[in-house]
Amino acid sequence: TQLLEQSPQFLSIQEGENLTVYCNSSSVFSSLQWYRQEPGEGPVLLVTVVTGGEVKKLKRLTFQFGDARKDSSLHITAAQPGDTGLYLCAGSPKDYNQGGKLIFGQGTELSVKP
Amino acid sequence: DAGVTQSPTHLIKTRGQQVTLRCSPKSGHDTVSWYQQALGQGPQFIFQYYEEEERQRGNFPDRFSGHQFPNYSSELNVNALLLGDSALYLCASSYSEDYRNYGYTFGSGTRLTVV
Numbered sequence: 001t002q003l004l005e006q007s008p009q010f011l012s013i014q015e016g017e018n019l020t021v022y023c024n025s026s027s028v029f030s031s032l033q034w035y036r037q038e039p040g041e042g043p044v045l046l047v048t049v050v051t052g053g054e055v056k057k058l059k060r061l062t063f064q065f066g067d068a069r070k071d072s073s074l075h076i077t078a079a080q081p082g083d084t085g086l087y088l089c090a091g092s093p094k095d096y097n098q099g100g101k102l103i104f105g106q107g108t109e110l111s112v113k114p
Numbered sequence: 115d116a117g118v119t120q121s122p123t124h125l126i127k128t129r130g131q132q133v134t135l136r137c138s139p140k141s142g143h144d145t146v147s148w149y150q151q152a153l154g155q156g157p158q159f160i161f162q163y164y165e166e167e168e169r170q171r172g173n174f175p176d177r178f179s180g181h182q183f184p185n186y187s188s189e190l191n192v193n194a195l196l197l198g199d200s201a202l203y204l205c206a207s208s209y210s211e212d213y214r215n216y217g218y219t220f221g222s223g224t225r226l227t228v229v
Contacts, residue, residue, distance in 0.1 A: 006156070033217045042118070042204050042220030043157070050215060088156050092213070100147055100213055101170055102206075104156030 002027040004091055006105030013079055014113055021074045021108045023089035030094045032065055032072045033102070037086040046074075069094075079112045086110075118221035120205050126227045127195050133226060135190040139207030140219045145169075146188040147218065148180060149204040157204055163188050164210070192226075200228045 005024045013019055023032070031050045035043035047056050049065035049072060056063045060083075062075040072089055086109050090102040119138040127133050139146050145164045149157035159172035163182035182188045186207075192199055202225050206218035 004156075031215065035217075035220075040222065042206075042222050044220070045217035048215055048217050090156075100145060100162045100164075100208070101159045101172065102147075102149075102157075102213075102218065104149075104158070107154075107156045109154075 002091070002093060002103050004089055004103055004105040006089055006108055008108060009106060010109045010111075012111045012113065015080055016078050017112075019076050019079060019110070021087055021089075021110075022071070023073065023091075023105050024071045025091065026070065027091075028069050028094045029091035029103075030069070031092045032069070033090045033092070034063055034072070034074055035088045035090060037088060037107075043088055043090075076110075079110075081112045081114050084110055084112050118205055118207050118219050120203075120221035120224050122224060123222065124225045124227075126229060129195055129197060129228055131195050132191065132193045133195060135192075135203050135205075135224045135226070137188045137190070137205030137207075137221060139186050139188070139205075143207035143209050143219065144186050145208050145210055145213070146182060146186065147206045147208075148188070148190045149206065150174075151202040151204055151223070153201070160190070195228045197228050200226060202226075 034046045037043040052067045052069045054065045060077045089105040147162040148160040151157040161171040166182045177193045202223040204223045205221045
């Protein structure tokens with residue numbers, strides 16, 4: 001069974017601080033996606049990383065895919081209260097026979113206080 | 115352009131009852147997946163429909179079944195409801211294999227409470 005371990009589970013920081021969320025697995029993924037979910041809403045895609053070692057930036061957010069495509073990280077610089085939400089990593093299994101299944105991590109609940 | 119639409123938004127059912135949840139995918143999308151998200155957890159894959167057939171299934175019992183219609187909309191049916199079925203049920207759509215690079219578009223979900 002493929003699993004994605006996400007850490008930390010909870011994070012409460014002050015506005016302006018930096019933070020990193022980690023997503024780790026013993027399995028290889030063909031791609032990895034990061035989503036943000038707000039209460040009462042569905043997850044919204046932030047980024048997809050496909051190539052091992054790939055780094056993508058989205059304003060103050062930096063996403064990295066591990067060289068072996070087993071892990072990923074999300075780094076937020078100078079966090080703002082608007083960044084508050086549940087951050088989810090989701091991997092697409094390398095085995096093509098697993099089709100469109102996404103395996104999600106447990107999520108990181110981020111709270112940024114003014 | 116409408117995104118993924120799910121109905122109803124909230125539902126309360128009694129143990130043993132049956133429930134049907136509905137999903138209309140984003141315009142242009144032909145693949146629909148269903149996920150169950152328990153409180154404080156990440157979504158768990160239930161199954162995916164493509165070309166009106168179940169293409170893949172997660173570790174859910176046969177009480178969970180689905181259907182996709184010719185217009186790509188989909189239904190999720192759950193029979194003999196258990197208290198543990200209480201969760202947010204999410205529908206996600208994509209265009210065929212594009213999900214690998216472009217991800218899924220999720221609906222806002224149906225909050226099911228079983229009492």
